[in-house]
Amino acid sequence: MQGFKDVPRVVWLLAAGVFVNAVVSFTFVFVFLYLTGPRGLGAAQAGMVTGIGGAGLVAGNFTGGWYGDRFGHRRVLLAASTLGGLTLMTFPLLSTPLLYAALPLAQYASGVIRAANSALVAVAVPEGVRRQAFAVVRCVSNGGFTLGPPLGALVATGLSYDWLFVADGLGTLFFALWTARVVPARGASRTPAAAPDGGRGRGVWQELRARPAVLVLLAAILLTDLVYRQQYGTFPVFLADHGLDTRAFGLVIALNGGVILLLELPAAVALRHRPPLPVIATGLVLVGAGYAALLAGAGIASATAMILLLSLGEILYKTTATAYVADQAPEHAIGRFQSLYAGISVSGVVLGPPLGGALYAAAPGLLWPLCAGLAAGAGGVVFWASRCGGRHAARPAHETGSHPRAVAG
Template identity: 85%
Template sequence: MWLLAAGVFVNAVVGFTFVFVFLYLTGPRGLGAAGAGLVTGIGGIGLVAGNFTGGWYGDRFGHRRVLLGASALGGLALMTLPLLPTPALYAALPLAQYASGVVRAANSALVAVTVPEGARRQAFAVVRCASNGGFTLGPPLGALVATGLSYDWLFVGDGLGTLFFALWTARVVPARGAPRTSAAAPDGGRGRGGILAALRARPAVPVLLGAILVADVVYRQQYFTFPVFLADHGQDVRAFGFVIALNGAVILLLELPAALALRARPPLAVTGTGLVLVGAGYGALVLGAGLASAVTMMVLLSLGEILYKTTATAYVADQAPEHAVGRFQSLYAGVSVTGTVLGPPLGGALYAAAPALLWPVCAALAAGAGAALIGLSARQARAARRHAVRPSPETGSRARAVAG
């Protein structure tokens, strides 16, 4: 598990192309803002699609094998991007993003099948800390590469890092850690009815996925409308960079201790509390666009992210039947990045039409999603208590006999 997290860290350090891809398209490639937005938007769709399907491939072929194949494909695609003519980027970039999404889902499924239930929150926290640590180092390194060499070398470095991740995973993850589909599954783990039946038997999972979908659209506003909001109120890009860096610092400092301290707490309640904190963070922006409000927003948002992302990922893994671990992880992984596609148009449209409404709406949506999960957790706890104190027919009969 620790070795896999080390590979994630290295891959995250060199995974800097997505930060600079818009600048690359509008700079060396000469596209206008509209054309660059179209290419990156199609790439985002590829990323979401890869997250939704990666776990399905893993249940069929084995999660380790899928991770290796997708990493190799993604690495080669990234390395060839600078060599392609500009029109080919409309297909090549989504392909690379699709492979990246498959890798993300397969990696989550590998963690789920490798780590036993009860320790998954801590395991996912380790992987997230490794990824965030790499992301903290990656953008400054990418800026040095782009300015000192060229943007083309960003893609070469990212591609080589992705290929390294494939080789590293092959070396440190045993094949037995990613079993094929369980033969005990009535449909071999592949049928459409199988996954729907599994979700119907676990009604809390669709509720959680719906809450995460709403929350992710809100959460992603920090990357889209939030910097525009700061710029419109006189804050320059340095303020945005500082606030975003603060997000990584809080996560690196507190995520692992929080996972350990809260591992015995009800997961839906912890996740719901995290979403409420995300809502509170955006609510802080109602007070203004000063640096103090922005810092307060990001601290609350980071605390909410610590609580909800790791816990929700582990909960979905714990709820998954053995033959559908990958597909459950794909459902969560896909939903958890849907905001990258839905967030910009929805947030941008609302900000353009009614700027003062954006942050109250974001706060209400995230807090409402969190309250729904907290309420569901409370109902589950009450039902468990009623079930625990209700005597079975045999116990009740014996009690009446003794009393008689």
């Protein structure tokens, strides 16, 4: 494939494992139904358990890269995959009170896996090819998540909900074994790469302050993810309140996966030479435009327009932002930079539902204009940062981590 020939073989192999794991990672879709169904919890209790699990996911994303910089990203990915897989497989055997501890532990491991996997890709790929590499991994992951929920529904109804957790756990353990096989362990180190001055270099906050455009980007992603996650929370409630049932929501959401599968890789190739910050800014503005489409009312046409615009925005900003943060990171802090981005990019999982739900309950007419304004404003700030020297001054390859090298274990 033209445009992907420079993506290292190890990334393609890692992506194959990501796909298989994503196909069976369907428990997050059905966990609320599992808790309120077979486990007999009330909606409030189930919401508390899943909320604690979401906090574990965000915490895992924030810390996975920090572990990787210290112990090696490959080792951390293997350890987290093993822990997560074994924890998931024990769910059917656990009493309900123990689920309050097991679910956040499994979600924490999932977050660590996500951050460590992102850092592995970052250190395996030279600067200039990272957008394509991250697009490959994101595309196959979305493909797996598109296939997973229908398969999970068949397993839950044909066998039992317990088998969902067994299958998810086995898939996570497979990912650990696959990673151990395809990602080389050579070059493994228990300590971060040395900084140019021969020490460990500046702390991560000092490094971030030296890169103000990265700080601006992280703040913009935080705001945008609050908006982006409304598609899974207040958006279906909005549709239901206007007479559209769950099937309509399912079809509209499925369109998101289809657009990403169709356009993610071509977009990464077509835009690979474009400056990253304006591409990201355009994506954030498109997310805002998606929610602005709902101002026309609740109907299939406006919902479809919303999802199409949201999907196009996601394609532009998510892959590009991940690669930009990796390119800006000093070599001794690649994992920590990726962890910060990974954690912030899923912060809406925890913050989005309560904030969006509270506003929708108090003033439903304000929610979509506010969502549109926040995302569009975030895009405008990122575009401003790009015009104010956001493209950080060129740094030598040994500092940026941009030269090709074996994946550190």
